[in-house]
Amino acid sequence: MIADAVIEAHGLTKTYGSAVAVDHISFSVGRGEIFGLLGPNGAGKTTTILMMLGLTEISEGDVRVLGFNPAREPLSVKRRVGYLPDTVGFYDNLTAADNLRYTARLIGFRAMEREKRIAAALDRVGLAEFADKRVDTFSRGMRQRLGLAEIVMKGAQIAILDEPTSGLDPHATAELLGIIRGFKTEGVSVLLSSHLLERVQSVCDRVALFHAGRIALMGSVPDLGRQVLGGGYVVDIEADGVGLPERLALIPGVSGVEKTGIGKLRLHADRDVRPEAAAEVVAMQGRLKYLGVQEPSLEAIYTRYFEAKPEQGAQERTRHAA
């Protein structure tokens, strides 16, 4: 468990009648960390989030958010946590600023502070010039950003984002992920959920891979990659030079060299061998055109993990693919 945890869940469980939506999950989120709850639709991510906010009853287990119990002290939790629901909605007949004003009044900010916070928040997400535009003219991406502005305005210590990038085009996704990274630099802890693993893997410090109400895997993406994909880095090089493959193969830790095209090589190694590889190319007076290390893909990790355990993976994967 993490020393400075802002969210701690132990054996958290939610049942609907006889159906188990969330099944005894335990995890913790550290301060300033971006934590991803990832997994296919119906895996239990949203239910977990609603329990953390006290918006749905907890069937079993326990969760603490900033030390508060959301079932008993929902107001303390909700005062400190910002929530962006799956497909967030606003009052279409109001302007962006008026929507935030309503929330700010609900939170209890006084007029002066309210206006200051709203202006700063809209500016922060790049909506300053749309402050007085009605929300019904907003695109999906702008609504998501307005949702993030609400969290900024609130001054939340934790941002809980449910499927923040779903339905966004690549450009809007990149913008949104940029704002989320910004949260981290401001010391806001982020918990985000997504069913699109590769979309968000780049921003997450650690992820929990959900599967049918349970956490199947948890850790940082490179760790999970080593754990599930059998370890190993893949380094791609584009360079010329006679006998380069042979020399690269001699670098300690490299287990194989593969030709992937004209002047293109792929190294398999048990560590990041980019410095040594670059040195070899330079030593041969070759021209280095490209050098990169492949991040293990979460998609690959997820697929590989459940291939190894077909008895529980098969059904879920087909649902995911659909």
Add this chain to the structure above:
Amino acid sequence: MQREGSAFSGLGVVMLKELSDHLTSIRMRVLEWLVVLIALAALYGAIQQIKDTTAEDPFLFLRLFTTSRDPLPSFVSFLSFLVPLMAIGLGFDAVNGEHNRRTLSRILSQPIYRDALLFGKFLAGLVTLAISLIALWLLVVGLGLLLIGIPPGAEEIARSFVFLLVTIVYAGVWLALALLFSVVFRSAATAALITLGLWLLVTFIWPVLSGALAQIFIPPDPRYTALGLQTPATAQLEQILARFSPSTLYAEIVVALLDPTTRALGPIYLSQLQGAVLGAPLPFGESVLIAWPQMVGMIATAIVLFVIGYVIFQRQEVRA
């Protein structure tokens, strides 16, 4: 389990927002104009009728509310018809609208309880209705003063004012019902249709139905039937059944308040008539007393409907 903080923090904020939504909404504009036009028509009919009948009437002012002239119904009949429509119009999409706009979970993730949201919406609706009804009442009083030219007496003002309050409560009953269905049904159209259906049932069909049901449970005594009279037991049951409808309660209160000669609601017993000059008006206090149980019943109905909606809303899933 003790809940943290006040259940009503945020109540005022929700109420003010909903109120401003109502007052600026096109829906409310249309309803208001409808009510004003119809009220004017009814009032005009009543004044024509009053001018035609030259008989002395100590309660001329109250006749403004109750007199009708063919083909128009009286002001009161119009109102008893329109008030539920207005209330339903304001409430049918209160909660499911938030669901469908996907604003509910966002709002409920702010530091407020669900209590504040639901109660704030109810209060905003009630205040909106009250504002409209008070404006309408002032319109009637003002026009009456102008067109008949006789200022109303203190008692007439008191009676018509209590009538105004009762009408607001009546609106509250239908608002609470509309709010309840807006919690239960996710689709606003379904909620509106079902609330309207229930209103039709309770207002127009139930009075007939309660007569039929009473006759089934207590078949009329042929001795009374032969005389062309209602069997007392059957009539009594019919009345008990009819009073399950808030429309019946409202109609009874209105009769007691606006027609001072009303000595009792429902079948009149001999004891009530003893010592009374038939047709002599009752004092204001006694008229209120006659209708008191009905008033309490109506307030209770509104509260019960609201509480049912509240309980369902508390346990409802917020996700879309």
